[in-house]
Amino acid sequence: MFYNRRHWGGYSIREREQPEARKFVENPDLPSPEVMTKLLNLYFIYVHPFAPVFVWSKFLKRLQNRDYSPSFLFVLNSIFALASRFSDDLSFRTDPTKPQTIGVKFAEKAKAILDTIYDAPDMYCVGGLVILSYQQMGTGGGYRAWMFIGLAIRMAQHLGLHRDCMKLNPHMPALDREERNRIWWACFVADRLVSATFGGPQGINEHDVDATYPEGIDEENTLLEYRLDNAPIMLTGPSPHSEKNFVYLASLTRIMGRVLVSLYSPLSKASSLSSLSMTNPAPLEQLDKELTDWLLTLPPHLQFRSVQQEPGTFVSTLHMMFYATLILLHRPYSHQSPHNTNDWTISLSICTSAANNTIEIASNLMRTTDEHRDVPRLKCLLHMAVFIFFTAGLVHINNCTSLDPVLAASAKLRTVETLRCLNVIEDVWISGKWCGNNIKNLLKSRNIELPCSVEGMKSEDQKKKKKKKKNFFV
Template sequence: MAGWRACKQCRLAKRKCYGNDINKPCAQCLKRQSPCSKNMKMVRDPHLLPNQGQDSPSPKQDSFDLPQEVIVEVVEHYINKLHDRPHSLFHLPTLRRRVRDGEVNKALLLAICSLGSRFSADPEVYILGEQLTAESKRLVLGDLENISLESIQTCILIANICAADAKPSSEALFFRIATSMAQIMQLTTFKPGDSVVDCETRKRIWWSLFVADRWYSAGISLPRQISDRDRPTDLPMDETTFHTLAIDQKVLDTSYKPGLWAYMIPLAELFGPIQDLSRQIVQNELDETNIDRATHNLSCQLDAWEETLPSDMKLTEENLELHKSRNTGGTFVALHFGFHHYSTLLHFHYLDARPASHKERIYAERCKHHASRYSALLKFAREHEGFEAVYLTVAHMAVVSSSVLVHTLLFGDEGQISTARNSLNANFEALIELERYWPALKSMVQNTHSSFYPNSFELRLRFREDQASRSIPKHVPYICESTHPHA
C-alpha cells in the first residue's frame, strides 16, 4: 500500500512486510505474535516480571527470530569485545558450533545478541538491544526453576546488561540468582566422566561470579555472597589451551598452566578488603594509625602480586605483542587494568592527607602513579588492534583515574601538570567512545567533563576554595564510593 514502509523485524528477516495501518503491527509480526517496530507499545519495558495485565499477546518461545547471519555477526562482536574481560563464560569452539547448529538456549542466545548488538555498525541491528533483553528476561524468568548451566550464563549476561542500563538493583538481583543457582547445582563438584571442557567452563563461570560479587555488592551496600577466601575449585587454565581443546575432549593432554583469569582471582580477593577499608575510612571507623597499618598490609600484597607474576604475565611491550598474537590481548590488558585500579583505590585516601608525613606522601604518589598508568594503558589499548577494552567497567575505572589526575592538575608541580592534562584528555576521549556502546554513560561523561575540566566555573571556584588547604576536591572521594560496575 502507498506510504507503507517495512518494519525493522521484516527488514532484518528479508521478508515482505504489509499491513492495513502504519501505526499498528504489520501482518507478518501479528502472525508470529512477535514485537513490531511499527507499534513499539507492544514491546514491554524490560521489567523484572512479565506484565500479565497487558492486552497484547505474549511473544512465543520462538517469536524473536533473527536471521542466522545477524546472529553470527553479533555473537562474534560479543566474543571479540567482551568475552574473557568482565566475565569468562564460554568455551569458544563449543559456543560457535552450537550457534551454528541452532542449539543455544533461546534466552541465552538473546542475551548474547543483546550485548553483541551494541557493537554492530548496522543501525537496524544496533537498536534491537532493548527488545532482545526484554525477551531474554521474559524467557528466563518464566522458567526460573530450570536450574542449569545455561540459566546461570543467561542471568550473568542479563546482570551485565542491567549494569549497563544503570539499574544496580536489577543487576544485583540477577547476579544473586545466578550465584544461588550455581550453589544449588554444586557447580564446582565434578563427576567422573565429565569432559575437561565442561569442567573448565563451570570453573570459569564460578570465578566470574566470584569477581562480579566484589563489584556489584559494593554498589548498593550488600554483603558479599561468596567469601573472600572461598576457593572450592582450581583456578582457570591458560586461555589459549582452553579455547583450542576439542569440544568432546575428556582429559587435558598437556600439563596444567594457569591462565590470565587465574591471576585475576587473587586481585579480586584483595578488592574486597580494599572496599571494606574504604568504607571504614568514609564512616570514620578507624584512626589514622589503623588506616596506615591496613593500607600497608594491602599495599604489600598488591606489590607481591605484581612481583610474583610469571615473566609472560608482566606488563611489558614484549608481552603485549605476545598476548596479541595469542588473541588474549584484551584479557591481558584487563588484568593490568584491575591491578592499577585497585592500587589507585587503596591509596586514594592519602591524596587528602594534611599535613603529610613521609609515608603519606609515598602513598599519595603511588595513587597518582597507578592512575597515570591506568590512563596510559587504556590509551594504548584504544590505539592498537587486538586489545579491545570497551566493556563497561573500563569507563568507571577511567572516572576514578580521572579524579586523581585532576588533583594532580590542580595541585601538582609544573613537571606533572602537562602529563596529567594529556592523560585526562585521553581518559575523556575513551569515555566518549564508550558512550556509543553504553548510552547510560552519557550523564557520567557529561558530569566528568563539567567537573574535571579547568574551564568549568565550578572547578575554578573549588580550586580557589581548596588552594590554601591543598586538599582534593570534596566531591572526588564519593566517585569511588559510587563506582560499582561489572560488564
C-alpha cells in the same frame, strides 16, 4: 552439610520445565545463521576472555543439535544483546539514531525467557545472567545489572558452583568440572566489578568459596570451527588460552574485593572517623604485597612492557584494572591529615603513577584501530573501562589543585585526555557520558580551568564521528 544432586550438575531443564517456557522452545525466534555467527564471533573476541560462561565444545554440540532448551535460549539472547554493542550494524538498534538502544530487542527477549525459568535454574541460566548483567551496566540499567548478578549468585550457590567439585563428586567428568568452575568465577568477577562500579556491598563472601580456578581444558578440541546452516562465515569459537588468562583477572578481582571490604565498607577502620582511621598500616601493607605478588607472577604474554608494543585488549584491560585496584588501595592514605602518621606522599605518588599509566594505556587504545573492526580499540572494551577511567580521573582532578605547578599542569592535561577517552567510549556505554559530566562538575566546583575548552574538544570529536558515519553510508 547435606548436598543433593542439584549441587553437582543441577536438575535437567526438561525435568522441571515450566509450561510457559515451552513457547520459546517451540518458536526459538533466533536471528539468521549469518547474524548469529557474526554476534557469537563478536562475543568470543570481546566478551568471552572476561566472562567464559561455557565450554566451547559442549556449547557447539548444542548448536549443532539445535538443542534449544529455555536456558540455552536465554544465554544465547543474553550473548546477542551484549555482543551487538560491538557491532556497527544499525539493524540491531531499536532506534537507529540512538547508539544506547543497540541490542535492546535481544535483552528484552532474554528477560522474557528468564521470567519462565526462575524455578528451574541450571548453569546456562547462571551464565546468561552474568552476561545480561554486563549488558545492563553502562546502558542506564545499573540497578538491573545489580539485581541480575545477585540472582546469578544465588542460583550458582544453589547449584553448588561455589564448592570444590572434587569434594562434591570425585567422579564428575573433567569437562563438567571445568564448565562449573568457569561459570562460578565469571560470576565472581562480575560481582566484584558491579560492587566496585556502583559502590554496593559484594554478594559473595570469599570465605564461603572453595571452588578451584578453571584449568582451560576442553577435551573435545578447543580449535573447533563450525558453519551454521550454510552461513557465509565460520563460527570460530574462543581464542586459545583465553580461559587460562581469565584466571589472572579472577585472582586480581579477589584482591580488589578485599580492598573494598578492608577500606571502604561501613565498619572498616579506614572508613572510620576515629583517630585509628589512617594509622593502621596492616591493610595497606598486606594488600599492597598481594598486588605486587600478583603482578610478579604474570606469565610473559600477559606482562605489559610499553604502549609501543601495542598489547592486546585483554592485556591492556588487565593492567588498567590492576592500576584501578592500586588507586583504590592507596587513595585513603594519599591525603595529608592530622591522623595520618604514615608518609602520605608515597601513597599519593603511587596513585598518581597508576592514574598516569591508566590514561596512557587508554590513550593508546583510543588512537589505534581494532584489528577486527574499523574503530578505535577503546570502543572494544567492556563497561569496566568506564569505572577504570573515572577512578583515574578522580586522581587527576585532585592533583589539579596541587601546590606543585608541574604536577598540577600535568594533571590538567591528563584530565583532558580522560574526558576524551570517556567521550569516545560513550557511544558504546552511555555511562561514559555521565562520568564525563561528573568530572566536569567536579572541575567547575573546584574552579579548575583546563588548558583547552572541554566543549571545544567535544565538538572536534563529534566532527570526527560525523565524518566517519558519513563514510560508513557511502
